[in-house]
Amino acid sequence: MLYSPVYMHIPDGFLTLAVSLVFWGITIVMVALAVKNTNRSLGEKQIPLMGVMAAFIFAAQMLNFPIAGGTSGHFLGGALAAIVLGPWAGILVMTAVISVQALLFQDGGLLVMGANIFNMGILTAVIGFGLYRLAIGQKRVLRLAMAGIGAWLATMTAALMASLQLWLSGTTPLEIVIPAMLGVHAFIGIGEALITVAALVYIEQTRPDLMSEEKTAQEGGHGWVIGGVLVTLAAVILSPLASAHPDGLERVAENLGFLGRGMDAPFQILPDYTIPFLGETALSTILAGALGALLLLGLTILLGRSLIRKGNQA
Amino acid sequence: MHVDIIDQYQFLESRIHALDPRVKVLISVGFILSNALLPDGSWPAFALSWLVLLLANDLANLGLGFTLKRSLIALPFALVAISAIFSPIGEPLAIWDLGFIKLVPTDAGLIRFFSIMVRSWLSVQMAILLVATTQFPDLIHALEHLHLPITLTTIIAFLFRYLFVLTDEVFRILRARDARSAGLPGLKSGGKLAWRIKTTGSMAGQLFTRSYERSDRIYLAMISRGYTGRIRTLHPHQMDRSDWLTLAWSAALLTLIQIVGWIR
Structure with missing residues (x-):
């Protein structure tokens, strides 16, 4: 009753070591950047604030509302945290939440924590904040709608990413996991979106100083908008493709040098299936994927930096 | 609410409780890492890992079945892994035609499914042990x-x-x-969605x-x-002889488990 696990936390054992380590790598880079940025811009006062906010996210996850048929709307909070506290602080807060969920409740594994933080902390912050930032300066309704859409998309993208990680690990075939995960989270995401919007409305009414547009604009530059839009586009293009034509995605993945696992003739005997990650193809694939992801990340950050600098000069 | 309701720390005295927390973190991560490294279907190595876990349970004075009882938390996620049974690897065991989808369980898929479950189950128990013995x-x-x-x-x-x-x-x-939002008995309380x-x-x-x-x-x-x-x-946290010794012993055990897992 006190604590109900959410489906998206991947436990240990479900991802191969290579996939776990790649996502740890990306997560460590992002969290280090977040630490650097919050230290520079916010100072020591923010540390208790972020700690208590992390506890808030944790406690708010206990607020679920019944929808129908015994299911209830769950709250993950990544988008809300990023919108109200700023993207970097949001990433740190979610990192703390996911670490404690794994350490204290064994909800989500330790070795796969990097992947979990990436899915639920970093992606949600990038999408949630990026899309909300896009609507700054627009009408209030539009801003709130963007926050809601961002929260829903963030949940869906996190689910999509978890599916892809499970697929890359050879835990589950793409054509089963994607419809299942996205189907479940389409509903969970609606709950997330509605609670996020309703909470923002409340905060705007009671503490307008925390939600001013100038403050949001200061917390993250246009780089976040670009990052958010790019990641969203990638997810939006990828998910229908992956669920409707998994073979297509697998073929693309193979052409790009990704795993050829899905292309193996269905009944072929694979003598080396016992070596889940040491195989040459798997390793090179994952390295290629990681390189691509890092490149994209680096580009986004560089773009953001240059835009911030331009903004400051103007 | 008091901290005890959520906190899983067990107030006991044991050799494991007294270890430096750094050692416990390193050993736990090492154990989970070792599980991830073991190839699918290396049952003797998995069994050996479980014995190590039982020994640790006992050394921590928790009783042999302590972590077992709490390890069911990762079970719902097994749903995701079930689809591994139908991975197109290995020999097909049967063909189930459900009309809209054709399911083909394979022997290698079955081995992968059980390997994933065992890995996950062992890892979760180690994490439980860590928080049960470390404040x-x-x-x-x-x-x-x-x-x-x-x-x-x-x-x-x-x-x-x-x-x-x-x-x-x-x-x-x-x-x-x-x-x-109190309601009368038998009548729905609260408003619309x-x-x-x-x-x-x-x-x-x-x-x-x-x-x-x-x-x-x-x-x-x-x-x-x-x-x-x-x-x-207030805790100084200094590594002493027994900490180093435990670390060395665990490293040796994990190496042994890996050797058992990879030799066939």
Whole structure:
């Protein structure tokens, strides 16, 4: 009753070591950047604030509302945290939440924590904040709608990413996991979106100083908008493709040098299936994927930096 | 609410409890790493890992079945792994035609499924053992010693400290909602879905502003008591002989498990 696990936390054992380590790598880079940025811009006062906010996210996850048929709307909070506290602080807060969920409740594994933080902390912050930032300066309704859409998309993208990680690990075939995960989270995401919007409305009414547009604009530059839009586009293009034509995605993945696992003739005997990650193809694939992801990340950050600098000069 | 309800630390005295938290973190991560490294279907190595786990349970005076009882938390996720049975690897065992989809369980898929389940089950038990024998502030301190950024560890420490306070706040808010939406027996209470969403959102917002304002007060109170941006602990945390010895023994055991797993 006190604590109900959410489906998206991947436990240990479900991802191969290579996939776990790649996502740890990306997560460590992002969290280090977040630490650097919050230290520079916010100072020591923010540390208790972020700690208590992390506890808030944790406690708010206990607020679920019944929808129908015994299911209830769950709250993950990544988008809300990023919108109200700023993207970097949001990433740190979610990192703390996911670490404690794994350490204290064994909800989500330790070795796969990097992947979990990436899915639920970093992606949600990038999408949630990026899309909300896009609507700054627009009408209030539009801003709130963007926050809601961002929260829903963030949940869906996190689910999509978890599916892809499970697929890359050879835990589950793409054509089963994607419809299942996205189907479940389409509903969970609606709950997330509605609670996020309703909470923002409340905060705007009671503490307008925390939600001013100038403050949001200061917390993250246009780089976040670009990052958010790019990641969203990638997810939006990828998910229908992956669920409707998994073979297509697998073929693309193979052409790009990704795993050829899905292309193996269905009944072929694979003598080396016992070596889940040491195989040459798997390793090179994952390295290629990681390189691509890092490149994209680096580009986004560089773009953001240059835009911030331009903004400051103007 | 008291910390005991959520905290899984077991107040006992044992050799494992007395170990330096750094050693326990390293061994736990090493154990989980070892599980991930073992190839599918290496049952003897998995069995050996489980024996190590049982031994650790016993050394910690928790009773042999302690972690077993709590290890069911990862079970719902097994649903995801079930599809591994139908991975197109190995020989097909049967063909189930369900009309809209054709399911073909394979022998290698079955082995992969059970391997994933065993790995996950062993790893979760190790994590349970870690928090059952290490107090959370010590655990955070260990992470600090292992060079996690202090900003992050301090946030985690605050999260742990105020989790219980804010959980109480949630219960107060939930009680207030219940008190305001009482219904007659047999009749549905509460409003339509839109009303429920608005209420839940307001509750989340309410909780947010209360937490935000509380963090302001906390910070001022801490500043006036000499807070410098770092949380201190009274435990010195120094590695002694038994810590090094345990570390060496565990490394040897994990190596043995790997050798058993890879030789066939």
